[in-house]
Amino acid sequence: MRIAIVTDAWEPQVNGVVRTLQSVRRVLEAQGHRVEVISPDRFYSLPCPTYPEIRLALASTGSVGAMLEAFRPNAIHLATEGPLCVAARRWCLRNDMPFTTAYHTQFPDYVSARSGVPAEWIWRYIRWFHAPSQAILASTPSIRQSLIGHGLTHVKHWGRGVDLANFHPGVAPHPAMADLVGPVQLYVGRVAVEKNLEAFLKTIHPGTKVVVGDGPARSALQARFPEAKFLGPMFGAELAATYAAADVFVFPSKTDTFGLVMIEALACGVPVAGYPVTGPVDVLTPETGAMDSDLTVAIAAALTKDRATCAKYGRSFTWEASARQFLNALYAMDDHEAAA
Structure with a gap:
């Protein structure tokens, strides 16, 4: 099957959307499918206001359409709601080509957190973007219900996976974290306002807070919270070693899907x-984590969980299952329709 994925999020960005698309693409190509990624690196682009690490492609409908026509896909997937996918959406509608979309990020909350614009204003755009798709791919039941509640009912499940070759309980702890006062409380991800990282850094549980990642808020947070350890971005085996050295992982975000x-x-x-x-x-x-409106309380409760139980549960998420769900959710055109 020839699958075209259009995305505004791609290398060198480091985020969940990029990692998901990369991982699923690898599985699909290993299964014999052809996957064409149309991404900002193939166009002239400008830095996103307030977030220069993200590049916004200046892509015309015609240029994106030419790439799609040349590839002759059996299925078209628009992964994000940015300008590149808007151009692809316009071309698909003009040429009566079906496509699927995905809701990777709580985009209305994300924009609201960074700009102060009411989230409901952004939902109008979300409804406009996703409404013509054959299906909206969503990762969890909560996101499905959120989309349905905003009038977008054509939702299909697309879960996520773990690179089990790297992330497993046998990993040796990272030496940079060897002598930290425990319990070691770890955050991994973008260091940006929408991740609510300040809430984690303000918690009062004893021990050491460690931040792995980079982003526009890093310098300000590092200056305000000098007792926390900011180790910068890490990947693969090195990242797995930081997980292995932690006693608890803290996820303060309220906008992730x-x-x-x-x-x-x-x-x-x-x-x-x-x-x-x-x-x-x-x-x-309940066996693998703790949630509370007070993050300090959640940290204390999570520290009581059994690590072997956590590892067994975490290893139930595979990219093979994620790729299968993605493939099943696509709208597959026959060769005649794809060439039209």
């Missing part, structure tokens, strides 16, 4: 503390 880092931590045997919001409520179980 899933939270890949939670299941990576769990696969390494690390219990998770978070708020009772979308993401944690869909991923965590």
Whole structure:
């Protein structure tokens, strides 16, 4: 099958959307499918206001359409709601080409957190963007219900996975965290306002707070919370070693739809503390984590969980299952329709 994925989020960005698309693409290609990714690196782009790490592609409908026509896909998936996917959406509608979309991020809450714009204003755009798709792919029941509640009922499930070769309970702890005062409380992800990282850094549970990742809020938070350890971005085996050195993983975000880092931590045997919001409520179980409106309380409760139970549960999330769900959710055109 020839699958075209159009996305505004791609390398060198480091986030859950990019990692999900990369992981699913690898599985699909290993199964013999052809996957074409149309991403901002193939166009002239500008830095996103307030978030220069994200590049916004200046892509015309015609240029995106030409790429799609040349590839002759059997299925088209628009992964994000940015300008590149808007151009692809316009081309698909003009040419009566069906497509699927995905809701990866709580985009209305994300924009509201960064700009102060009311989230409901952004929902109008979300409804406009996703309404013509054959299906909206969502990662959790909570997100499905949120979309349905906003009038978008054509939702299909698309879960997430863990790279089990890297993330497992046998990983040796990272030496940079060897002598920290415990319990070691770890955050991994973008260091940005929408991740609510300040809430974690303000918690009062004894021990050491460690932040792995980078982003526009890093310098300000590092100056305000000098007792926390900011280790910068890490990947692969090095990232797995930071999970292994932690006693609890803290997920303070209230705007994520899933939270890949939670299941990576769990696969390494690390219990998770978070708020009772979308993401944690869909991923965590009473045996593998704790949720509370007071993050300090959640951290204390999570520290009592059994690491072996966490590891077993975390390893139940696989990219093979995620790729299968993605493939089943696509709208597959026959060769005649794809060539039209």
